[in-house]
Amino acid sequence: MYKIYGDLNSGNCYKVKLLAEQLGMQYEWFNVDILKKETKTPAFLQKNPNGKIPLLELEDGRFLSESNAILYYLAEGTRFLPEERLERAQVFQWLFFEQYSHEPYIATARYIIRYLGRPPEMEAMLRSKLAPGYKALRVMEIHLRGHDYFVGERYTIADIGLFAYTHVAEEGGFELAEFPAVCRWIERIKSQPGFVRIGEMSAGMQN
Numbered sequence: 659m660y661k662i663y664g665d666l667n668s669g670n671c672y673k674v675k676l677l678a679e680q681l682g683m684q685y686e687w688f689n690v691d692i693l694k695k696e697t698k699t700p701a702f703l704q705k706n707p708n709g710k711i712p713l714l715e716l717e718d719g720r721f722l723s724e725s726n727a728i729l730y731y732l733a734e735g736t737r738f739l740p741e742e743r744l745e746r747a748q749v750f751q752w753l754f755f756e757q758y759s760h761e762p763y764i765a766t767a768r769y770i771i772r773y774l775g776r777p778p779e780m781e782a783m784l785r786s787k788l789a790p791g792y793k794a795l796r797v798m799e800i801h802l803r804g805h806d807y808f809v810g811e812r813y814t815i816a817d818i819g820l821f822a823y824t825h826v827a828e829e830g831g832f833e834l835a836e837f838p839a840v841c842r843w844i845e846r847i848k849s850q851p852g853f854v855r856i857g858e859m860s861a862g863m864q865n
């Protein structure tokens with residue numbers, strides 16, 4: 659059985675949990691507390707020298723880190739990853755966009771507010787996240803004005819990757835009301851079969 663090391667409230671970890679549930683996987687879930695620096699213990703660093711979650715442990719004991727790489731690994735051969743060459747590349751296009759142009763702003767703003775309690779000395783950093791975060795939301799809005807999903811007009815791991823932090827962007831101080839196509843897409847994702855919410859224990863978890 660797969661083992662997943664994660665934090666239930668982390669969007670990066672939620673991506674993996676959401677896909678695992680929608681695939682009907684059984685897996686062992688191990689909570690890792692990032693505020694207690696459990697990602698920095700010698701035992702955890704042996705599993706992932708980068709000291710981050712989510713982390714997938716395969717049945718043979720090998721490890722895979724990076725949320726979007728884990729999505730790709732688990733989605734291979736399923737309806738969540740297109741087979742057609744360009745569509746597959748477009749999935750990567752959006753997953754790389756998520757990691758470079760979206761997550762560093764929207765996820766980290768949420769982290770500063772929700773996990774760190776918005777310390778005054780981080781206000782300037784928090785403000786610096788707004789413009790690039792809103793730019794990412796605008797890029798999504800423009801795409802979603804003409805499409806129901808990010809790739810191939812169907813639900814794929816590109817949607818899962820982008821949904822994770824977008825649907826909780828308001829926790830990072832971003833107003834979603836000005837992005838109506840994004841809001842409609844969020845509702846579309848929430849209505850997918852097997853959808854589970856962030857922050858909750860789920861059916862496939864064995865711990």
Ligand SMILES: N[C@@H](CCC(=O)N[C@@H](CS)C(=O)NCC(=O)O)C(=O)O
Nearest residue numbers: 668670692697710711712724725726
């Ligand atoms: N690019 C990585 C980012 C992972 C990441 O930043 N994980 C955070 C939790 S969301 C973490 O482990 N933080 C603890 C730390 O950096 O010490 C991914 O997509 O998996």
